[in-house]
Amino acid sequence: MLTNQRFARSTALFISLITLAFLLMTFDVRTEGGGVTGTLRDGVRTLFDPVQSAVTAVIRPVADAADALVNLAGLRAENDRLRESLEDANRILAETESIRADNEVLRQLAQLELPGELLAQSTVARVQAGGSSNFDFSVVLNKGADEGIAIGQPVVNLQGLVGYIDSVTSNSSTVKLLTDPDHAVAVRLVSTGFVGTAEGRGSGDLKLVSSRADGPVQEGEVVVTFANRYPAGLVVGTVGRSAEPATGVGIQTTVDPAVDFERLDFVRVIFFLPGSEEPLIEEPAGDEVPGVESP
Amino acid sequence: MRFRHLNIALALGIVAVILQTTLFDRYLDPFGVAPDFVLLVVVAVSYQLSEEAAMLLGFSAGLLTDLLGNTLLGVWALVLTVAAYMTVRLRPRVEGNAALTLASVFALTIGGELLYAVLGTLFGQQVFSDVNAFKKVLLAAVYNLILAIIVLPVAARLMRRDPAVGVWG
Numbered sequence: 001m002l003t004n005q006r007f008a009r010s011t012a013l014f015i016s017l018i019t020l021a022f023l024l025m026t027f028d029v030r031t032e033g034g035g036v037t038g039t040l041r042d043g044v045r046t047l048f049d050p051v052q053s054a055v056t057a058v059i060r061p062v063a064d065a066a067d068a069l070v071n072l073a074g075l076r077a078e079n080d081r082l083r084e085s086l087e088d089a090n091r092i093l094a095e096t097e098s099i100r101a102d103n104e105v106l107r108q109l110a111q112l113e114l115p116g117e118l119l120a121q122s123t124v125a126r127v128q129a130g131g132s133s134n135f136d137f138s139v140v141l142n143k144g145a146d147e148g149i150a151i152g153q154p155v156v157n158l159q160g161l162v163g164y165i166d167s168v169t170s171n172s173s174t175v176k177l178l179t180d181p182d183h184a185v186a187v188r189l190v191s192t193g194f195v196g197t198a199e200g201r202g203s204g205d206l207k208l209v210s211s212r213a214d215g216p217v218q219e220g221e222v223v224v225t226f227a228n229r230y231p232a233g234l235v236v237g238t239v240g241r242s243a244e245p246a247t248g249v250g251i252q253t254t255v256d257p258a259v260d261f262e263r264l265d266f267v268r269v270i271f272f273l274p275g276s277e278e279p280l281i282e283e284p285a286g287d288e289v290p291g292v293e294s295p
Numbered sequence: 296m297r298f299r300h301l302n303i304a305l306a307l308g309i310v311a312v313i314l315q316t317t318l319f320d321r322y323l324d325p326f327g328v329a330p331d332f333v334l335l336v337v338v339a340v341s342y343q344l345s346e347e348a349a350m351l352l353g354f355s356a357g358l359l360t361d362l363l364g365n366t367l368l369g370v371w372a373l374v375l376t377v378a379a380y381m382t383v384r385l386r387p388r389v390e391g392n393a394a395l396t397l398a399s400v401f402a403l404t405i406g407g408e409l410l411y412a413v414l415g416t417l418f419g420q421q422v423f424s425d426v427n428a429f430k431k432v433l434l435a436a437v438y439n440l441i442l443a444i445i446v447l448p449v450a451a452r453l454m455r456r457d458p459a460v461g462v463w464g
Contacts, residue, residue, distance in 0.1 A: 010346040017354045017376045024358075024369030025418050037368045044362040048313070052363075055317045063322040130320030132312070132364025133371070134328055134431040135411065135422050140316070166365060174365050181424035202425025203327055262327060 033167065042169045045140075049172045052129045053142060121271040123147050127264050128172065137180035137200065138163075139264055144171045149269050152229070157267045160235030160258030161185070161225060165269065175267070178236070178257055179203055186228040187236050187255070191221050198223065198236055198255050205240050206257060211250035218242050223255050231272050301348060303453055304340050308356035311336035316363055328431045330438035333360055334407045337375050338400055339446045341382035342390075343454035353379030370414050378407045400443040404436040 028037045125147070129140040143149055145168045155162040155175050163183065166176040176183055183200040187208070194217065196210030208223065221239040225232055240254035311333045319329040337356050341349035357372035364371075381403060389395040409432060415422040422428060 006346075010350070013347050013350055014376070014380050017350055018373055021354070021357075021369040021373035021376065024361075024372065025367050025414070028368040029418055041362050041368070044359070048363055051313055052317055055313055056321075059318050059322060127321070129316040129363075130329075132316055132320070132333075132360045132366060133331065133411070134408075134435055135415065135420075135425065135428075136320075136364045136366050138365035176365065181421035200424075203427045203431075262324070 038167075041167070045167075045172060045174075046169045049128070049140075049142075049169065052140065056128050122268050123149070123271075124266060124268050125149075125173070126266055135202075137177045137183075137202065138166065138174050139177065141173045141175060141267065141269070142171075143269070144169050144173045146170050148271055149173045150271075150273065152273050154230045154234065154270045154272055155267050156234055156270065157259060157264065159260065160237065161230065162259050162261075162264065162267055164229065173269070177261055178206065178259065179261060185230060185236060186226040187223050188226040188232070189217060189221050189223055189239070192217060194251070195226050196251070203261075205254040206237065208239065208253050208255045209250065213245050213251040216242065216244045217251055217253060231270065300344070300454060301351075304344060304348065304352045305355060307336055307340055307450065307453065308333070308352055309359065312356060312359045312363060315360070325438075326430075326434060327427070328434040328438070330442055331404055331408060331435045332439075332442070333357075333371075334375060334378055334404055335400065335439045335442055335446055336450065337379050338382045338403050339443065339450035340454055341379040342386055342396075342447070343451060344379075344383070346380065346383045349379040349383045350376050353377075367415065367418050367420060370411060370418070373414065374407050374411045377410060378403050381406070396447065397440055397443055400447070401436050401440045404439040405432055408432040408435055 024037070027035075031037055033041070123143060125141040125143040127139045128142040130136075131138045141149075141155075149165055149168055151165050151168055153165045155164060161178060163175045163177040163180070165173050167174045177200070178185065178198075179200045179202060181200050181202050184197045186195065187198045188195045189210070192213070192215060194210045194213040194215075196208055196213065198206040198208050201207055210217075217239050219239055219242045223236045223239060225234040225236060235258045237255040237257040237259075240256045243251045243253035245251050315329070315332045319332050323329065333356055337349075337353050340352060344352065353375035354372050357375035358369070360366075360371040360375070361368045382399070385399050385403075389399050412422040412428060412432070425431070
């Protein structure tokens with residue numbers, strides 16, 4: 001049983017901590033993540049970057065091996081009669097699959113179909129940590145300002161647009177993902193040429209709004225960035241469902257992102273800043289879009 | 296003795312935040328939802344702490360979560376402080392009853408996630424714009440409930456109270 005004095009003391013501490021938290025929130029909103037809170041954040045991230053990298057380095061092979069073993073279980077059901085002879089081979093495969101897959105992704109990223117200027121002015125980075133909760137739509141990369149990464153730069157992978165750099169420390173950077181509800185990107189539909197915005201909805205698909213569309217859009221139509229925050233022509237995804245324009249509101253539908261955000265690993269950060277005079281990606285003709293692999 | 300327990304509690308909080316950002320958010324997130332491991336650890340350890348120590352742990356772990364994540368500074372600090380406070384207040388009612396303890400973890404996770412969503416929305420983050428917001432809250436609570444079966448005994452063992460001191464603090 002708490003004494004009255006102790007109850008008063010703990011209540012005072014509770015009120016103090018809640019007040020401090022509210023002050024921090026207010027201060028962070030007013031400084032828009034900069035100022036003292038930004039410095040504090042950078043300092044803590046710099047301190048924890050090596051720890052997160054080390055933990056990820058330990059976890060990744062284990063997770064990859066577990067992943068391979070899960071897949072192996074599925075194969076066993078289909079290939080029961082080959083089980084014994086396959087076991088050794090699959091064990092070796094599970095161990096080497098992770099390295100082989102990493103090499104393949106790196107090789108493809110090096111050949112990503114970007115114009116020479118953008119490819120030369122970019123760097124490959126790896127995801128070292130995810131968000132801090134289910135409502136934090138960001139990932140942390142293992143490269144930062146020391147590698148030329150700056151706030152606002154676009155991030156892509158082989159599938160398409162991932163997001164943009166939201167904060168940077170010397171050795172790491174945080175990417176705000178396309179799916180963040182606070183994120184909106186100007187887009188263009190490749191076939192029809194309609195422009196609009198694709199807004200994050202937390203997870204899954206994006207919300208596409210094209211108020212100037214005066215014709216229907218078809219499911220599967222490729223959606224690319226329209227020059228604004230990002231260089232034009234980066235693949236965002238495909239239209240999720242067909243839609244007809246409605247009077248006064250244009251078209252509202254969904255976009256299935258090209259990127260699998262659950263499996264982000266290697267990415268390329270393009271040293272392009274919004275509003276800069278860097279060369280833009282040449283608009284693709286037809287359905288041939290950079291970042292989309294041919295079937 | 297007090298400082299040893301506080302150090303262990305804070306170390307557990309730091310480990311939880313690191314595991315949340317590296318292991319759970321990236322690799323152990325079935326159906327795209329990760330457990331709220333930091334909240335679970337704060338609740339589990341708070342069952343072994345005094346009110347003041349539990350709140351300090353909650354605030355510290357929350358602040359670290361805010362600093363390492365891309366969320367508004369102070370939101371998780373507030374949520375986890377409240378979760379720790381509620382845990383200590385609930386302790387006399389659930390102590391010795393495993394089912395009630397697990398139920399309290401489930402309820403505290405839902406309450407914590409919803410409080411985060413409300414605070415985030417009030418401060419301009421579009422948490423409720425997430426089409427899967429309620430699915431995430433519910434699944435995270437279910438995962439925490441399952442993990443609690445392991446985490447609660449481990450936390451109790453690590454934070455074992457000194458009989459000479461009684462309830463810590």
